[in-house]
Amino acid sequence: MPADMTTKIVTARFGNDAARTIAGYEKTGGYSVLRKALAMKPEDIQNEVKASNLRGRGGAGFATGVKWGFVPKDAKQVHLVCNADESEPGTCKDRLLVFWDPHLLIEGMIIAAHALKAVHNYIYIRGEMMREYLVLEAAVKEAYGKGYLGKNILGTGIEVQLTVHRGAGAYICGEETALLNSLEGMRGQPRLKPPFPAVKGLFGNPTIVNNVETLMNVPAIIEKGGAWFNELGMGRSGGTRIVCVSGHVAKPGVFELPMGITFRKIIDEVCGGVPNGRKVKAVIPGGVSMPPLDDSELDVPCEFDALQTDERIKPVMVRPGQQFDLGGGRMLRSMAGSGGIVVLDDQADIPKATWRIMKFFAHESCGQCTPCREGTGWLEKVARRVADGNGKSTDLELLASIAHGIAGNTICALGDAAAWPMLGFLTKFRADFEAKIKKAAA
Amino acid sequence: MSLEFSADAQAKIAALCERYLAAGSKQPVVLAALHLAQKEHGHLSDDALKLVARTLDLPYAHVYGVATFYTMFRREPAGTQTIRMCTNISCMLRGGYDVLEAFEQKLGVKRGQSTKDFQLVEEECIAACEYAPCAVVGTKYFHDIKPGDVGKIIDELKASPHPESEVV
Numbered sequence: 378m379p380a381d382m383t384t385k386i387v388t389a390r391f392g393n394d395a396a397r398t399i400a401g402y403e404k405t406g407g408y409s410v411l412r413k414a415l416a417m418k419p420e421d422i423q424n425e426v427k428a429s430n431l432r433g434r435g436g437a438g439f440a441t442g443v444k445w446g447f448v449p450k451d452a453k454q455v456h457l458v459c460n461a462d463e464s465e466p467g468t469c470k471d472r473l474l475v476f477w478d479p480h481l482l483i484e485g486m487i488i489a490a491h492a493l494k495a496v497h498n499y500i501y502i503r504g505e506m507m508r509e510y511l512v513l514e515a516a517v518k519e520a521y522g523k524g525y526l527g528k529n530i531l532g533t534g535i536e537v538q539l540t541v542h543r544g545a546g547a548y549i550c551g552e553e554t555a556l557l558n559s560l561e562g563m564r565g566q567p568r569l570k571p572p573f574p575a576v577k578g579l580f581g582n583p584t585i586v587n588n589v590e591t592l593m594n595v596p597a598i599i600e601k602g603g604a605w606f607n608e609l610g611m612g613r614s615g616g617t618r619i620v621c622v623s624g625h626v627a628k629p630g631v632f633e634l635p636m637g638i639t640f641r642k643i644i645d646e647v648c649g650g651v652p653n654g655r656k657v658k659a660v661i662p663g664g665v666s667m668p669p670l671d672d673s674e675l676d677v678p679c680e681f682d683a684l685q686t687d688e689r690i691k692p693v694m695v696r697p698g699q700q701f702d703l704g705g706g707r708m709l710r711s712m713a714g715s716g717g718i719v720v721l722d723d724q725a726d727i728p729k730a731t732w733r734i735m736k737f738f739a740h741e742s743c744g745q746c747t748p749c750r751e752g753t754g755w756l757e758k759v760a761r762r763v764a765d766g767n768g769k770s771t772d773l774e775l776l777a778s779i780a781h782g783i784a785g786n787t788i789c790a791l792g793d794a795a796a797w798p799m800l801g802f803l804t805k806f807r808a809d810f811e812a813k814i815k816k817a818a819a
Numbered sequence: 820m821s822l823e824f825s826a827d828a829q830a831k832i833a834a835l836c837e838r839y840l841a842a843g844s845k846q847p848v849v850l851a852a853l854h855l856a857q858k859e860h861g862h863l864s865d866d867a868l869k870l871v872a873r874t875l876d877l878p879y880a881h882v883y884g885v886a887t888f889y890t891m892f893r894r895e896p897a898g899t900q901t902i903r904m905c906t907n908i909s910c911m912l913r914g915g916y917d918v919l920e921a922f923e924q925k926l927g928v929k930r931g932q933s934t935k936d937f938q939l940v941e942e943e944c945i946a947a948c949e950y951a952p953c954a955v956v957g958t959k960y961f962h963d964i965k966p967g968d969v970g971k972i973i974d975e976l977k978a979s980p981h982p983e984s985e986v987v
Contacts, residue, residue, distance in 0.1 A: 579841075623912075624908070
């Protein structure tokens, strides 16, 4: 049965302060699925997750079961790492998930670790999330105390260790190979892939990196079955979807919603519409890395495949007449990303918003690849002068050309993450940029 | 001047070293050790970096490289509490820059600078977008801030401080 507005898998304990403690968590059914999972064969857990069509909630939307399947069967030592480095602008779900329900994350991790035969496991939490770090540390300690973690968990002979690892301020550490380098005590610079972490990751061992929300869905999948989870969703995307809505809406918030809900419904019905009698101008659909939507594109479902393929979303252009090529002639519409939805109303200053996004990427580029290190800096400078009303008539072409020069030419996706919204805003809101430049010339 | 870790910090570092045995070195503990050095010595001076290098058997150059990559590490002395005011898109759309400017006026310093008590940082998204504009000070979040609120916030923090070092 598809999920409805009341289906809550990972946000069921929001608002329940008692559930943050292990006693309160157990009282609401917590750690009961773990006993079931520990009696299952690792392959059977993996098969349920595959059947569930659970897709990574960090941004890429990759099938979790398929990712787990990439670990070589003869691996001597495997690691599971939870990516709790949430820092994609507009995204504010993992911080709340960790705060409200840390034991659901831990239970999901123990089940996943058993499925992967992973002994030494880590949660990489963003350095700035200090309150949440303390919550996690306390929860992990409780789980050790109760025998859910340790050398011989619940007398099963299975060993699962879990360590919380604090970051120290760097957006790029949300990229999984940068995260692994940071965990290893290095600068957080991404690694060239392949090899992918599932083959060669942390300390050279096969490693699975999964997002907080992804792992928190695992207990429900094992409890009720992969088929049940799959049916909740839509198409090839199982389960519910958390969206974080911010910007110009009457009621911003974090909501667990049916996968197939449209952006228009989210904005109008869940978030009370755009206030002050204004209309929607632009919507960032999944964190600032994703190309924006305009008002005519909001009847598309907030689902992974729909955002990439729905023909109601116009393709991103490099310049008028030249479509952006993702490789092999594939066009770029948008992507579901992290679920961070930012709404800009019809009074919003689009060039200024674009500049702020570019400023972010220029600040966060790790400096490893020339196109990104230099390019994001130039995008910020040129976008700024356009936004400030000092743009030149050639600046839009310059911005497009810099962005196009970055995209696809860097080790990790941060370069693309800067280029896509730049090109996306230019594609759909060109008139806003042109008006500023015209004013500057006058 | 040669610096030392307190007994408590040494015990914490020793315990952490046991959590990364597959690494074959103490290198994975470097972020935690830098957090501890910053807590105990206020900022990461050359001597503090040498202390971390010596404690973890790492080259000084490696520790220097790591310390200068991450934005939460500071090489200069700064105020005891850090106000991380977000101005990224969700906060900007709801007046984040006006709040940052109000903080600048109230404290009499620019973003990136410090008074004796407060370091003011223009922070990138702190993952509290539903409450924009927002700031985080140690473990304390401030939601839906208006420029007129900053005086009250500073008073509150003076009465009940939330230094980041508390967490380490």
